[in-house]
Amino acid sequence: MTVEPQAFAEAWVAAWNSRDLMQILSHYADDVVFTSPYSSHYTGDPSGRVVGKAALADYWGRALPALPDLRFTLRSVLKGADGLAIRYHSSATGREVVEIVRFGPDGLVRVSAAYYE
DSSP states (O other): OOSOHHHHHHHHHHHHHHTOHHHHHTTEEEEEEEEOTTTHHHHOOTTOEEESHHHHHHHHHHHHHHOTTOOEEEEEEEEOSSEEEEEEEETTTTEEEEEEEEEOTTSSEEEEEEEEO
16 A cells, blocks of 8 residues: 555545545545445435545535534544545534545545444
8 A cells, every 4th residue: 555544544634624625535536436324415325325536526515515514533543455444533423433445556545435433
């Protein structure tokens, strides 16, 4: 894995806390597959899957304005063979979250899944 785990997680959290959609999306590959138990509120897809960076931009472009107090606090980073588990606190839900991200050879996130407390 060519990505430095702590540096990636810190940059990722900073992007979210900036609320800059383009900065957030800069971490993701064009063919990313993202799953979250909350995505269906915005996408209408009960599977929780969002496929492709354009669809992710649409989803987060609608979700961010609906969550004006959203802020992530990084708790820990766990390294895997091809990705990371980023544990953080979300002010939007008041819960702990673990997001598993897997990288492609270009260092961009290809698969991501969020798990909420």
